Amino acid sequence: MKFKRRNLEIVPPFVGMADIVFNLVLFFLILAKMQDESQIKWEPAHGAGAKPVVKARVSLTVDIDNKVYLNGKQVGLMNLTSLVASELGDTPPGERTVLLKIHKDTLAATFEDLIAKVSEAGGEMVHVIEDEQPP
Amino acid sequence: MAAGPTGGKGGAHAAWVMNLLTDLAFNLLIFFVVCASSAQEQKGKPQQVPSTQSENKPNEVKPQNVEVSITRTAVSLNGADVPLPQLKAKLAALLANKTRPEDKIVEVKSAKDTPYSMWIRVTGAIEEAGGVVALQVEVDKDVVVK
Numbered sequence: 001m002k003f004k005r006r007n008l009e010i011v012p013p014f015v016g017m018a019d020i021v022f023n024l025v026l027f028f029l030i031l032a033k034m035q036d037e038s039q040i041k042w043e044p045a046h047g048a049g050a051k052p053v054v055k056a057r058v059s060l061t062v063d064i065d066n067k068v069y070l071n072g073k074q075v076g077l078m079n080l081t082s083l084v085a086s087e088l089g090d091t092p093p094g095e096r097t098v099l100l101k102i103h104k105d106t107l108a109a110t111f112e113d114l115i116a117k118v119s120e121a122g123g124e125m126v127h128v129i130e131d132e133q134p135p
Numbered sequence: 136m137a138a139g140p141t142g143g144k145g146g147a148h149a150a151w152v153m154n155l156l157t158d159l160a161f162n163l164l165i166f167f168v169v170c171a172s173s174a175q176e177q178k179g180k181p182q183q184v185p186s187t188q189s190e191n192k193p194n195e196v197k198p199q200n201v202e203v204s205i206t207r208t209a210v211s212l213n214g215a216d217v218p219l220p221q222l223k224a225k226l227a228a229l230l231a232n233k234t235r236p237e238d239k240i241v242e243v244k245s246a247k248d249t250p251y252s253m254w255i256r257v258t259g260a261i262e263e264a265g266g267v268v269a270l271q272v273e274v275d276k277d278v279v280v281k
Contacts, residue, residue, distance in 0.1 A: 015155055022162050029169055045252040047259045050178035062251075099179065104252040108205075108245035111254070116272050126179040129255055 037061060037072045037101075045104040047129045056097035058087045058123065060114065062106045068114065077113055084121035098123035180259065182268070200238075201229055201266065205257050206246040219256060226264035241266035 042063045060080075061069040068075055070083055088096050098118050102111050118125055203222075204211045210219055217225055226241065233239050241261045245254055258268045 019158050019162065022166075026162075026165055026169060045255045047180060047252075047255040049180050049259050049262060051181070053177050053179040053181075099177075102251045104250065106251045107247060108249040108251075108254060109247040111251050112245060112270060112272055115270065125182045127182060127255060128177055128179045131178060132256075 037069065040069055040072070040101075041065075042101055042103040043105075044101065044128055044130045046132045047127075048132050050129050050131050053099065053126050053128065054097070056099045056126065057091065057095075058084060058097070059099040059101065060084070060118065061101040062103050062110060062114065064103050064105070066103075066106060066110055068110075077110070077117065080114065080117040081120045084118055084123055088121060088123060093124070096122060096124045098125050099128055100125055101128045180255070182258075200269070201226065201241045202244065202271075203241055203257060203261065204244045204246075205249045205253060207248050207250065207253070210257055219260070222257065223260040223264045226261060226266055230265050236267065239265060239267045240269045242269050242271045244271040 037059065040061050040063050042061055059071055061072075063069065068077060068080070070080070071087065075083055084098060088098075098121075100114070100118070102114075115125065202213055203226075204214075210217055210222055212222065212225055212229075230239055230241075243254075243258060243261070261268050
């Protein structure tokens with residue numbers, strides 16, 4: 001008996017591979033978004049004059065327990081100036097935005113020191129607040 | 136995930152193409168959902184604070200600035216208690232005849248137990264009244280806030 005030899009053409013599944021790559025991109029995008037500052041608990045203060053802000057390179061958060069976080073990592077106030085300065089690097093003025101996410105009940109003893117240190121580091125501060133509710 | 140057949144009848148091919156299109160549509164849907172959730176708008180109040188490392192001139196005569204003191208519950212303007220809703224109007228009246236930027240500086244002195252929510256309201260009122268906020272911190276350094 002004679003069998004006819006079949007020509008098997010093997011084509012890599014490029015479409016499937018592109019799907020996998022795209023899904024991986026989405027996975028890492030979500031992961032990067034989740035790991036930043038979502039675990040830090042803080043409530044913004046209410047105030048007037050809030051404008052939409054763009055994402056900044058440096059973000060400083062003071063949580064409800066009065067702990068200070070620089071880009072999601074807990075830091076001390078002592079060496080904050082040098083840490084912020086090194087994060088900002090040689091960024092030109094206008095792009096040296098530092099987002100301040102200060103919990104509404106934080107006391108002046110903490111936040112004034114923090115503001116002074118960011119100022120020393122040459123940061124351009126943006127206080128993240130919520131628009132005041134009309135009475 | 137769709138694996139590509141290399142041949143087959145028309146029906147199988149159509150099913151494969153449909154499978155691909157469904158995958159694509161689903162991925163695009165997820166992509167736009169992620170984009171929409173990451174684009175949540177934050178609102179903030181910019182404050183331009185010049186570096187406090189700038190040299191202090193000891194012989195320089197400081198202009199007489201308006202002083203605002205904040206405690207946990209009260210605000211005082213040049214030593215006199217002022218209800219917070221009236222602060223903006225009173226400050227605007229004080230700053231009305233001042234034209235030079237250095238005269239519009241309002242020194243803000245906060246008690247150590249002043250909460251941030253109070254401070255942000257007061258500094259907001261100062262800026263709305265046309266003042267330039269300068270923090271009076273304990274180390275006798277003035278931080279000018281525009």
